[in-house]
Amino acid sequence: MRPVIIAHRGACGHLPEHTLPAKALAYAMGADYLEQDLVATRDDELIVTHDIHLDRVTDVARRFPGRARPDGRYYARDFDLEEILTLAVHERVDGRGQQVFPQRQALGGRDFRVHSFARELELVDELRSSGGHEVGIYPEIKEPGWHRAEGVDLTRLVLDTLGQFGYVGHADPVYLQCFDEAELRRIRHELGCRLKLVQLIGEDDWSPLPTNFRGLRNKRGLEKLARTVDGIGPWVNQLYRLRKRDGRVSDSGLVARAHDQGLTVHPYTFRSDALPAGFDDIGELMRFSIEELAIDGLFTDFPDVAAQFLRQRTG
Ligand code: CA
Numbered sequence: 001m002r003p004v005i006i007a008h009r010g011a012c013g014h015l016p017e018h019t020l021p022a023k024a025l026a027y028a029m030g031a032d033y034l035e036q037d038l039v040a041t042r043d044d045e046l047i048v049t050h051d052i053h054l055d056r057v058t059d060v061a062r063r064f065p066g067r068a069r070p071d072g073r074y075y076a077r078d079f080d081l082e083e084i085l086t087l088a089v090h091e092r093v094d095g096r097g098q099q100v101f102p103q104r105q106a107l108g109g110r111d112f113r114v115h116s117f118a119r120e121l122e123l124v125d126e127l128r129s130s131g132g133h134e135v136g137i138y139p140e141i142k143e144p145g146w147h148r149a150e151g152v153d154l155t156r157l158v159l160d161t162l163g164q165f166g167y168v169g170h171a172d173p174v175y176l177q178c179f180d181e182a183e184l185r186r187i188r189h190e191l192g193c194r195l196k197l198v199q200l201i202g203e204d205d206w207s208p209l210p211t212n213f214r215g216l217r218n219k220r221g222l223e224k225l226a227r228t229v230d231g232i233g234p235w236v237n238q239l240y241r242l243r244k245r246d247g248r249v250s251d252s253g254l255v256a257r258a259h260d261q262g263l264t265v266h267p268y269t270f271r272s273d274a275l276p277a278g279f280d281d282i283g284e285l286m287r288f289s290i291e292e293l294a295i296d297g298l299f300t301d302f303p304d305v306a307a308q309f310l311r312q313r314t315g
Contacts, residue, residue: 003295005033006033007022009035011023013272016092018049018057027135031307036120037050038117041076041079042079045116046117054114057089077152145180155186159191177200177233179199184199184229196230199232201216201232219261232264236285238267240278242278255293255295266296266299269301272302282302
């Protein structure tokens with residue numbers, strides 16, 4: 001099977017992340033799935049944006065001064081959808097205002113907006129009917145525990161919206177992803193969701209998430225996961241070991257262990273302008289992951305590069 005191309009936040013190597021233009025471009029470049037990160041607004045609407053904060057990708061601080069929390073951050077949860085729709089989106093910056101990916105074009109302004117989950121699902125329907133090829137969606141439930149503490153059940157909102165657009169069955173073109181293992185168990189076993197589910201796997205020192213990621217990557221952890229989810233989304237660096245002595249990479253065994261449990265493997269994130277240690281170019285990383293490890297798909301900021309690699313391989 002050809003590995004699937006998942007457009008990470010859209011074709012965000014080319015256009016500002018999670019904007020409709022970035023999603024349409026990803027479709028045109030041949031992405032098989034478009035990713036949506038989902039966060040709730042004050043009026044319990046869903047928006048497509050990567051963080052629970054708005055300040056790294058929009059002009060919220062300039063437009064709504066005084067609306068930050070004591071930590072200085074502007075939370076999507078403190079704004080109504082109507083307010084958020086007026087913001088302009090720009091290329092991602094860090095806490096000092098420096099572009100996170102300095103080689104990318106500093107695009108922004110009024111052509112780039114935040115949009116609702118429903119609006120993106122409409123676009124996906126439009127692309128399918130006008131573009132001539134199928135495309136799936138890959139929504140992520142962001143920080144469900146944080147949202148619950150804020151008084152909103154993010155998961156239920158997401159499942160309701162998916163249901164309204166006809167995404168209900170296991171064979172439907174959707175993978176639902178989350179870093180929170182307990183929430184995925186709830187989705188499958190309490191809420192009875194039949195969609196394909198993906199456990200994202202990070203590193204335990206990244207943030208205070210409730211999931212023990214290290215324990216998920218061994219045989220026992222994967223065996224347990226397979227009772228709930230259909231696949232895993234590991235950090236790409238977890239696929240291999242890097243030998244300090246000569247900088248050579250070797251298989252960590254994670255992909256094979258996951259396959260032994262019947263789990264699909266969709267690692268993140270393949271970026272030609274931010275390569276993991278041990279790789280000199282994106283082609284080498286894709287060749288290793290696809291040819292040697294047999295991954296089932298990949299998250300990438302550059303769906304065009306992945307599509308070209310796969311064309312050359314089959315052609
Ligand atoms: Ca994501």
